[in-house]
Amino acid sequence: MQIEVKQPNGIYMKAEIKKILPESLLVAYDVLLKPDENVAYENCRVLRQHPNGNRPFKIGEVVEAYIQKGELCGYQMAKILDIKGQFAVVESLNEPKAVEIITFDSCRDGNLTTPLSFEKMKQFSIPVPDDMRSYFEQPDSFKDLYDTIESIHIDYDSDDGNIIFWSHSDAIIRKVKILSDFFMSDSRQKMQFLQRKEHVKKVDKFDNGKVAQYVEEFDILSDLMGLAIGSQGTNFARARHVEGINEIVYHQSSVDEDYVTVKIFSENSEAAEQARCILEYVLHSVEVPRRMMSRIIGKNGATIQEIVDKSGVIRVQVEDDDHESEKVNFIFTGTKETVSNAELLIQFHLKHLKEMQEMRDELNHSVPRNAPPPLQQHNSSATISSTTSKNIFLESLKQLGNNSSSRGRNTNGNFVDYNGDSRGRGRGRRGGGSQRWRGNREPLGAAYDESY
Numbered sequence: 001m002q003i004e005v006k007q008p009n010g011i012y013m014k015a016e017i018k019k020i021l022p023e024s025l026l027v028a029y030d031v032l033l034k035p036d037e038n039v040a041y042e043n044c045r046v047l048r049q050h051p052n053g054n055r056p057f058k059i060g061e062v063v064e065a066y067i068q069k070g071e072l073c074g075y076q077m078a079k080i081l082d083i084k085g086q087f088a089v090v091e092s093l094n095e096p097k098a099v100e101i102i103t104f105d106s107c108r109d110g111n112l113t114t115p116l117s118f119e120k121m122k123q124f125s126i127p128v129p130d131d132m133r134s135y136f137e138q139p140d141s142f143k144d145l146y147d148t149i150e151s152i153h154i155d156y157d158s159d160d161g162n163i164i165f166w167s168h169s170d171a172i173i174r175k176v177k178i179l180s181d182f183f184m185s186d187s188r189q190k191m192q193f194l195q196r197k198e199h200v201k202k203v204d205k206f207d208n209g210k211v212a213q214y215v216e217e218f219d220i221l222s223d224l225m226g227l228a229i230g231s232q233g234t235n236f237a238r239a240r241h242v243e244g245i246n247e248i249v250y251h252q253s254s255v256d257e258d259y260v261t262v263k264i265f266s267e268n269s270e271a272a273e274q275a276r277c278i279l280e281y282v283l284h285s286v287e288v289p290r291r292m293m294s295r296i297i298g299k300n301g302a303t304i305q306e307i308v309d310k311s312g313v314i315r316v317q318v319e320d321d322d323h324e325s326e327k328v329n330f331i332f333t334g335t336k337e338t339v340s341n342a343e344l345l346i347q348f349h350l351k352h353l354k355e356m357q358e359m360r361d362e363l364n365h366s367v368p369r370n371a372p373p374p375l376q377q378h379n380s381s382a383t384i385s386s387t388t389s390k391n392i393f394l395e396s397l398k399q400l401g402n403n404s405s406s407r408g409r410n411t412n413g414n415f416v417d418y419n420g421d422s423r424g425r426g427r428g429r430r431g432g433g434s435q436r437w438r439g440n441r442e443p444l445g446a447a448y449d450e451s452y
Helices: 143-148 170-207 222-229 231-240 269-279 290-297 299-311 336-365 389-403
Strands: 002-006 012-020 024-029 037-040 044-047 062-069 072-084 087-092 099-103 113-115 122-127 153-157 162-167 214-221 245-252 259-266 281-289 315-319 327-335 407-409 415-417 436-438
Touching: 002 024, 012 153, 062 087, 062 099, 122 170, 143 170, 162 170, 214 222, 214 269, 214 281, 222 231, 222 259, 222 281, 231 245, 231 269, 245 269, 259 269, 281 290, 281 336, 290 299, 290 327, 290 336, 299 315, 299 327, 299 336, 327 336
Parallel strands: none
Antiparallel strands: 002 012, 002 044, 012 024, 012 072, 024 037, 044 113, 062 072, 072 087, 087 099, 122 162, 153 162, 214 259, 245 259, 281 327, 315 327, 315 436, 407 415, 415 436
16 A cells, blocks of 8 residues: 655655554655654645546646655655646745656645545454464565455454454455455465476475385375365374375376375385374264164264264264175275274174174074063164164164264264255265264364365
8 A cells, every 4th residue: 555655845746555553654765775663643635536537737827746755766755847748847835845857747736635544444344264364474475465456455464364354444345355255265365276286296296206215195085185185284283294105295186176186205105104094084874773873872972972982983874775685884984094093993883783683583483482581672772573674774864863962972972963854964974874973083184175
């Protein structure tokens, strides 16, 4: 935002606002002879646009003329003594008086400026997403707005993550509000392009064999890249700090647009494998017999929630597209290690349930036919009877809905989501899912744009 600052000799010099404070302005002058300084508001003014454009001047008229006074040049009041073609002979009104010959471009009306004060300054702020904060710390990140809208000053508060726009004009602030959404969208695209450009440079560097001795490459579903990156990039930071890791880069897969290719450059295979275990998130399906589904879920989802907590997976969804099938798919989301742990717990619990069923059957067949059964099977989630597999599934969902609220937390503090819609859609997968359980994990990291 350009203003004019009054100097001790009475002239007004052009300056650029660098910082807006309640008591003063930090300004930088256009000339190298004047260092940056804090100036009081009463010595500052801003130039307004002339509504009628430039008009012809007359002899004897008092104008503001841009003339030199001492070592500095600036505007001061002057009287036109004579006019010759495109030149005017002017005499300064301030002491000591001086006569100068200047062009008409260096003359303007004397009533085109407005005094500044902190109360007259208008502002408008925009919150910055976490993944874009580092981008706006670059000095040229606001260049497009400065080129498009005149008379604005932009501050970026890196601590609070806000962009603050300042102007003396309400009309200019309205223009900023109109452009704000477009500006943020365009800035994200530029940021992603610059990041991709940087990744390409890194890939070329390591592909040329300058540093890395070992390269590990694998693909991750685009929908899971937020998990792989982690909150504010924590997972990638943790993987890069593994001893022996030179660099980790990722880019859109050239084979399948639904995937992102991750490359790990390291000094040895052990370091690369350790970093891969941190970053590689997958969807893994475990088949469960339909007749065992309610017991795997448990009362109010307690059993499956315990499996989620102990295994360390992010979430589990029950996929039941084919109601006639004897199998139901439990879809786990997590790293390869955590989904493997979840499958281990499922298979171990299924083995136990089958053994208990065999023991019940054997005991029930060993007693006389007329005697009451010594052991009666109970199910905490749904009564096992001659009901069809489909009715068992629906009864389990119904009881889950009746015995719990739509959302809640178990005693371990982990998030549990009971969704009665058996055709619901789960995040990170195109298929449906009747219920979801989530582990006690950190939130998703920076959102991944497929154009990235």
